[in-house]
Amino acid sequence: MLSAILLFLLTGVIMGTxxxxxxxxxxxxxxxxxxxxxxEGTMLxxxxxxxxxxxxxxxxxxxxxxxxxxxxxxxxxxxxxMIYWNTNQVVTAVAINMVALGLTNTLMGNFSKTTSxxxxxxxxxxxxxxxxxxxxxxxxxxxxxxxxxxxxxxxxVIQKTTVGLAIRAVxxxxxxxxxxxxxVRRVRMLCFLYTGAISALAGxxxxxxxxxxxxxxxxxxxxxxxxxxxxxxRYTALGTAFGAIVFGISEAIRNYIQIFAWSIPGGYMxxxxxxxxxxxxxxxxxxxxxxxxxxxxxxxxxxx
Amino acid sequence: METVLKVENLSKxxxxxxxxxxxxxxxxxxxxxxxxxENGAGKSTLMNCLYGIYHPTKGDIYIxxxxxxxxxxxxxxxxxxxxxxxxxxxxxxxxxxxxxxxGRRTGKTPYLDLKKVEKAVKKLSDRYNFGLDxxxxxxxxxxxxxxxxxxxxxxxxxxxILILDEATAVLTPQETVELFKTLKNFVNEGKSVLMITHKxxxxxxxxxxxxxxxxGKMAGTVNRIDTNPRKLANMMVGRDVLMDxxxxxxxxxxxxxxxxxxxxxxxxxxxxIKNLSFGIKKGxxxxxxxxxxxxxxxxxxxxxGLMKIDSGEIVIGEEVFKHIKPKKIxxxxxxxxxxxxxxxGLVLDMxxxxxxxxxxxxxxxxxxxxxxxxxxxxxxxxxxxxDYNIKCYDGDCPTKELSGGNQQKVIVAREIDRKPEIxxxxxxxxGLDIGATEFVRNxxxxxxxxxxxxxxxxxxxxxILMVSNRIAVIHEGEFMGIIDNKNVDILELGLMMTGTRxxxxxx
Numbered sequence: 001m002l003s004a005i006l007l008f009l010l011t012g013v014i015m016g017t018x019x020x021x022x023x024x025x026x027x028x029x030x031x032x033x034x035x036x037x038x039x040e041g042t043m044l045x046x047x048x049x050x051x052x053x054x055x056x057x058x059x060x061x062x063x064x065x066x067x068x069x070x071x072x073x074x075x076x077x078x079x080x081x082m083i084y085w086n087t088n089q090v091v092t093a094v095a096i097n098m099v100a101l102g103l104t105n106t107l108m109g110n111f112s113k114t115t116s117x118x119x120x121x122x123x124x125x126x127x128x129x130x131x132x133x134x135x136x137x138x139x140x141x142x143x144x145x146x147x148x149x150x151x152x153x154x155x156x157v158i159q160k161t162t163v164g165l166a167i168r169a170v171x172x173x174x175x176x177x178x179x180x181x182x183x184v185r186r187v188r189m190l191c192f193l194y195t196g197a198i199s200a201l202a203g204x205x206x207x208x209x210x211x212x213x214x215x216x217x218x219x220x221x222x223x224x225x226x227x228x229x230x231x232x233x234r235y236t237a238l239g240t241a242f243g244a245i246v247f248g249i250s251e252a253i254r255n256y257i258q259i260f261a262w263s264i265p266g267g268y269m270x271x272x273x274x275x276x277x278x279x280x281x282x283x284x285x286x287x288x289x290x291x292x293x294x295x296x297x298x299x300x301x302x303x304x
Numbered sequence: 305m306e307t308v309l310k311v312e313n314l315s316k317x318x319x320x321x322x323x324x325x326x327x328x329x330x331x332x333x334x335x336x337x338x339x340x341x342e343n344g345a346g347k348s349t350l351m352n353c354l355y356g357i358y359h360p361t362k363g364d365i366y367i368x369x370x371x372x373x374x375x376x377x378x379x380x381x382x383x384x385x386x387x388x389x390x391x392x393x394x395x396x397x398x399x400x401x402x403x404x405x406x407g408r409r410t411g412k413t414p415y416l417d418l419k420k421v422e423k424a425v426k427k428l429s430d431r432y433n434f435g436l437d438x439x440x441x442x443x444x445x446x447x448x449x450x451x452x453x454x455x456x457x458x459x460x461x462x463x464x465i466l467i468l469d470e471a472t473a474v475l476t477p478q479e480t481v482e483l484f485k486t487l488k489n490f491v492n493e494g495k496s497v498l499m500i501t502h503k504x505x506x507x508x509x510x511x512x513x514x515x516x517x518x519x520g521k522m523a524g525t526v527n528r529i530d531t532n533p534r535k536l537a538n539m540m541v542g543r544d545v546l547m548d549x550x551x552x553x554x555x556x557x558x559x560x561x562x563x564x565x566x567x568x569x570x571x572x573x574x575x576x577i578k579n580l581s582f583g584i585k586k587g588x589x590x591x592x593x594x595x596x597x598x599x600x601x602x603x604x605x606x607x608x609g610l611m612k613i614d615s616g617e618i619v620i621g622e623e624v625f626k627h628i629k630p631k632k633i634x635x636x637x638x639x640x641x642x643x644x645x646x647x648x649g650l651v652l653d654m655x656x657x658x659x660x661x662x663x664x665x666x667x668x669x670x671x672x673x674x675x676x677x678x679x680x681x682x683x684x685x686x687x688x689x690x691d692y693n694i695k696c697y698d699g700d701c702p703t704k705e706l707s708g709g710n711q712q713k714v715i716v717a718r719e720i721d722r723k724p725e726i727x728x729x730x731x732x733x734x735g736l737d738i739g740a741t742e743f744v745r746n747x748x749x750x751x752x753x754x755x756x757x758x759x760x761x762x763x764x765x766x767x768i769l770m771v772s773n774r775i776a777v778i779h780e781g782e783f784m785g786i787i788d789n790k791n792v793d794i795l796e797l798g799l800m801m802t803g804t805r806x807x808x809x810x811x
Contacts, residue, residue: 164416
């Protein structure tokens, strides 16, 4: 029984790897007081470019770095608009996500024309070891290790360093932070770029870290779910990680249902929707009102 | 004595206004200098220039004999200038120690060594008798304690020139006494204090010298011992100011407004007003004093129908209400000068004329059968702007372009001009300068003499004392007692504000 639960948990973490990485990256930005709904876009861009660069250069590391750079570039424009020009944070994110979707679709369409079905597999990171789940075999790779390291690391940076203190302060009361010599917009922007890089890395985990192909819109809302995990996790590193793992487990449940053809009410549709339903339920029943005080409020101060 | 700070011919010109025009003064070691002026006199601009937030257009600043250029806050801090802001610059979710170390490192690495900071904070706190616990979160601290954290923040950064911006605005009388003690300690240690204020008593009690600003210009520098409050007020306003109001006794016997056993709960179900009972007679001003956040807002909102009453009743004239709607309030002749003029009192994007007509708009003569009479709206606006001396270029100008004082005049004009029976005034002079304050207080007194019952809720004790017939002190939703203004002991009021109940009420 114990090993079954352990296995269940492990599958949850494995299934949730990209989500976990992205949520860990995202929580930093939210903590600094900026609403980042562009996770989906940076993830998708990261997924595409890491795949594209890996396949064209034949080097998986180039792919990884290229993917992260693409995430930073997209986040840069997103952050520039929101943090420096105080544009509407929701609308800007919608635009960024649409750009990412359109861009990757178009580039992928062009790229597909040059490749044949057989040779569109990119190089990827090999699994460190594999877990046999009866009919499904899931590989454990470096991304998972990274995801797990990021949990305590993110917590440590936010809670135990002066950098984290600055991040928390600009998220709560940016004007006060400014009077203590902290450059509010710079802190927020750096957080934002970091999140862009990390969510692109999470995107890379989907392509070069897993299936080694790129499929249009393959992130399928994971960026928004990562955001939901952060809200559910009350904007803390550990809570967010918990949320991401719960979501991973619910994805695992879905897969079990599909693999073993368990019969549940609603059948296939319920199974597909399971993770989303669980997310929704978590959000409904999670405690509210814990966002940083200046969350999603642009900083109006005129220094920096 | 050594001069630690010297300002020479400083001017700060913004695109539309000259905020500081040729200001010169100096501050010596161990001295307290007050910068006295009305709102808009240029005090804040001057301080911001000294703190590196603004850059002077002209003129020089010397610190400890050296000419300096302050381009950022850090520059000012490095030179030993520390600022205690009127609105505390403290992150409520963080602890005292975290707020103190914010923006600095504790060692060579970014690792946050909180233990080290906590120790240092404790030491400083003990030295100045601040009684601070470095580990407590700001949100759990009282206003007075928060201010001590603000000061300690600056001391931790080795400030020896302390700038205080309207430091007593949020303090109880006891806390003010404590602050003054602290400041006197500082200067005895050889530090210097520059205090920005518009309160004359503060200047008289604390300052060695006073720099008076008027419309961005120097009205003069005087030694405290050579002046008195009346002279200072004259300098500050540029004319004679009414310092003492004549509070006439109450001539009527009937109650205009009575509250009986009223309880009000907020949306979390917490009791904000607890079983409160009182009455106000016609022609009486009842002042409600108290520290902000003790139920004042809820009391006003319940009386004006903006918040639901959970139990108890309100009696207006003879009519009893278990709950009341804002529209009914208007019909019953009750006026409301709200605490937050931007949120509750005005539609800032609408014109002055429109704001003046806001409440009566559904009635003749403003409208007939739902059609607005714009011609009347304009002429009404014009009369009001003239009568209430509202400074705006045109009644059609958007209200947001008016200064705070003039915005408040718009509300006062609208609320008072219809000759209300009852006036609920909450912080009616908050943020106003002496001139506008005098105007508003005078209007309230005029209305009272006309026979209106006035409930004046204010955190400024001075204001309450100036105009009220009786004074109630509110603490955590209850009245700690009601005192006749003739037998007031300020220290007793202060005790009541912090929760000491007075044994017997006076009628």
